[in-house]
Amino acid sequence: MPIGPLTMFAIYIICWWVALFMVLPIGTNRQDQPPPTDGSQWGAPDTPNLKKKFVTTTWVGAVLWLLIVGAIFTGLVPMPEIGAG
Template sequence: MPIGVFTMVGIYIIVWWTVLFAVLPLGMAGETKEPPTDGAQWGAPRTPNLKKKFLTTTWVSALVWVFIMALIFTGWLPLPDFSSAPAV
């Protein structure tokens, strides 16, 4: 096995956050230019759909992670070996 379990989990977490920032703006329509009366911010969406976006982020991240793991295990994306100390 070229990498350990903690490295795999770390790669998944990085992929998940990257995909989250790519998914967040999807589906956001331009809101009206009327001033908010309920104390909300001007740029805040009325329906952010965060649960749907988190679920989408999770399954897209899983697909990307599987692709990255396939590249690592087939040797197309070699990772450096940091386990050995450099010679002095």
């Protein structure tokens, strides 16, 4: 096995964070809205749908993780031999 379970978990966490920042801006277009007059932030969406975005982030992160771990296990991404020496 080229990598251990802790490394696979760390790769998943990195994939999850990358997917989160890819998913967060989806559906937050505010250009056609009038400027807010109630003191709210101009770029803040009315309904952020965070639960839906976290679920989407989880499965997108899992797909990215499967692609990366699959590339490692098939040898497309060579891993260095640590301790051989």
